[in-house]
Amino acid sequence: MERKILLTDSADAKGLIAQITNICYKHQLNIIKNNEFVDHNHGRFFMRTELEGHFNDATFLADLDSALPDGANRNLVPAGRKRIVIMVTKEAHALGDILMKNAYGGMDVEIAAVIGNYDVLEELVNKFDIPYHTVSHEDLTRPEHEAKIIELIQQYSPDYVVLAKYMRILTPEFVAHFPNKIINIHHSFLPAFIGASPYRQAFERGVKIIGATAHFVNNNLDEGPIITQDVINVDHTYDAADMAKAGKDVEKLVLTRALSLVLDEKVFVSGNKTVVFR
């Protein structure tokens, strides 16, 4: 008995659920959990089906292909452990929460390596017996620097790249290597305070709530599809440094929640948005 997850994403059409679940039934696959969503604005159908049984992937997918509308995406993925590479700069909190959860419970993922543009976090990563690579950006052009990182990442063939407070902007060329595979944590409640120093901006504006946003990275800074967000209350007694300190807890939890959702194959990208099943 295996467990796999079928991810279907197609133009909406009558009878889609019946057709897909019929094929599952015909293949003697038991549906453990099923979620659908129809985006009626765009006529788009999304379905996530957790299946258990003995899989013949080729015939199962062939049956699906003959039933689904033209241009449908269907993906059958094992319900197992994924592999990630984490990129960092100097801040430890988001990285540390992933390391802790992975080592002591709360997240089951293979952390293939951590790449930093400084060596500040090497010692932390070493505590957890995970390879750390310092790829300094000094004396390198941006394309040169990114080329070195891309090469390194590709050696590990990760399912996802996690930016755990990696503080340099990635070029479209970099992003194009890992489409919808890069997850970033931004330290504001996007789209408020896009760009640099969001806590400074929040302090200057006098907001009473601050937040964090986990999103897929696309070509526009801080504008990729949002996966999850959370906020905390602040008040006039917080200066920018206090906000940054309080915000770290939100950042790390928003990132690990988003990552868990992605690793569980619960997140569909739909244009510049996400469909997130529970």
Place this chain on the structure above:
Amino acid sequence: MERKILLTDSADAKGLIAQITNICYKHQLNIIKNNEFVDHNHGRFFMRTELEGHFNDATFLADLDSALPDGANRNLVPAGRKRIVIMVTKEAHALGDILMKNAYGGMDVEIAAVIGNYDVLEELVNKFDIPYHTVSHEDLTRPEHEAKIIELIQQYSPDYVVLAKYMRILTPEFVAHFPNKIINIHHSFLPAFIGASPYRQAFERGVKIIGATAHFVNNNLDEGPIITQDVINVDHTYDAADMAKAGKDVEKLVLTRALSLVLDEKVFVSGNKTVVFR
């Protein structure tokens, strides 16, 4: 074209989604929205299916009955306006929020009548041109009082009875007339502070968060299936009266959210719990 909602609740079995959605497809009914949940602890399957098309209820339900496991519940309800009777005592906030939303947007329900054991809220209800009945409990035994209320409610044949801060305990006999049809708002985060004066209890205990709970009423006070809950922060500057005042906003929103979910047929009762679809 009509819209109806099919609610299915049965022992779990292989192929249930396929069978139900096949029958929908065979009857040319379009699935607008579908949600399922399998309670693996109890081997129980729940499905809510919003359907659009031309319904032949008798043949559709007969087809379902021949496909579903023995003892399955299936219910096909029009996706329309429901009718409620509201019961109150003296506090206006929960009642007022329902009246406002019903009259000016936010909730589409027929408020057949409001019944109070005092006449305090008659004037408020009259502002909205809804019948108000004062059924005083004075000089009556509890069974006598409840009998008068039951008779009155039954004249209106409501789909649900809403206790919008009705401050008297209902007997099992009363509840038995409206099984899983009575929705109550309790002014605490249940199961904390069951019973009388929960804000006083919360103040005495020194909690830093207070809440409210909407639940179906069963035979045990404050112990019916919980539909929804919400909380707010308090601190040492709040005395019991401050908590009660702040809590009113939570109470009214928790009640109207729960009521909206119930009116949209999104809530299944499962033993002493609920399954609430979104």
Place this chain on the structure above:
Amino acid sequence: MERKILLTDSADAKGLIAQITNICYKHQLNIIKNNEFVDHNHGRFFMRTELEGHFNDATFLADLDSALPDGANRNLVPAGRKRIVIMVTKEAHALGDILMKNAYGGMDVEIAAVIGNYDVLEELVNKFDIPYHTVSHEDLTRPEHEAKIIELIQQYSPDYVVLAKYMRILTPEFVAHFPNKIINIHHSFLPAFIGASPYRQAFERGVKIIGATAHFVNNNLDEGPIITQDVINVDHTYDAADMAKAGKDVEKLVLTRALSLVLDEKVFVSGNKTVVFR
């Protein structure tokens, strides 16, 4: 025995609390509640002191003036009921929550009048026996329209003007008549989604949290000092209309919380921010 609130706001200096509280003590005024805040970034001191006793305002303030730094603001206000004028357009929820709380508990304020640029809400306001004035903007220039409203407001001499979803932009000339006296509710988590149709913007961006912001109105649209904010979670199943509907509850509570804080004299304006005591 009277109760008054002393509001002090000055350049920071050593011994300010001692000097102010000494003067209170000398005048035999009992301090019921005291809050201070020093903005160390700007060297600014804020203090709110609830006092009880027999007041000789003139000598008390004269004593304060001789003790406080040059340019200090000090204001002694009765701890009583304030008067407001509410401005609306067509949406009832924010107005309705103020009306309900004022009539049935939760807010103690004199609502002198409601002014709308449509007559849609006249019937609602009349239910609560409060004057409603329709001042249509049709066939009027903006200055002409505002002049009529200003004249009307001034007849009532309100302490504050509350924009309970008044959907027209106010000119700097209008705002200059009521400096730091106009409170607005904006239906987004500012500074995200400034301007028109914030729920539409939020839907297009795919955010997972929406919010509302109560702020004082200054010359720049949606950029005045923020008093309070709150948020709720949304997901991919919400379209713009669902967000707008869910958001109404946040809007009304954020506005009434902000208004209560302002009416209790708990809010200082400090540049483009606020200091909000609890």
Place this chain on the structure above:
Amino acid sequence: MERKILLTDSADAKGLIAQITNICYKHQLNIIKNNEFVDHNHGRFFMRTELEGHFNDATFLADLDSALPDGANRNLVPAGRKRIVIMVTKEAHALGDILMKNAYGGMDVEIAAVIGNYDVLEELVNKFDIPYHTVSHEDLTRPEHEAKIIELIQQYSPDYVVLAKYMRILTPEFVAHFPNKIINIHHSFLPAFIGASPYRQAFERGVKIIGATAHFVNNNLDEGPIITQDVINVDHTYDAADMAKAGKDVEKLVLTRALSLVLDEKVFVSGNKTVVFR
């Protein structure tokens, strides 16, 4: 220039703020931050004063003693780093968050040692170069076990003892050694689900919100003064294990927030409650 914090806690009386701040002024101590609270129900006054200057503790406290009511508590503590001992059993998340924050930013405390009744967490603690002591309860009576722990704790003279998911009940004799110095994290929103297996209890009850509570430990299990609480939403898709997993993040943040407040001397114990300044 030193910084110290004056904590005053006495029967309420007229002129207390003036008297205390006068003494500060006389001693040329600058008030950086001041908070007061009067509990009018119990006639009790609380004040926390952050002071900067050159301290002569003896004369300053003598001046205070002659001014304060009989039975007043006043405590002048350095605004510096405190020392803690942490007690654990097998779960890593709460301990790990303290270790991470202490090592990489977010909490400045001296962790003198960690004591566990198992050796499971020794390896984690060793990563951070902090002493770990396994004091197994096996083959020992409860008094014998506690005696060994007390002896160990006393060697380190900690300011506070932090129970970071220490899963054994402490006797009144143990607690009496560290009055108002033991901080516990309980994995429920107290007073709901006191005692064992709160997530199991929460699951059985079908609550829609779960939480965590940090509190001082007194003689009654889970009944000490609450310092801070927080909650998260759950739904019917969560079983007890899912709740426990989701709850870990709340637990760790509630504990570190409470600990930070205590370390910053912002928490007064008042009977069975707390006054928590911001």
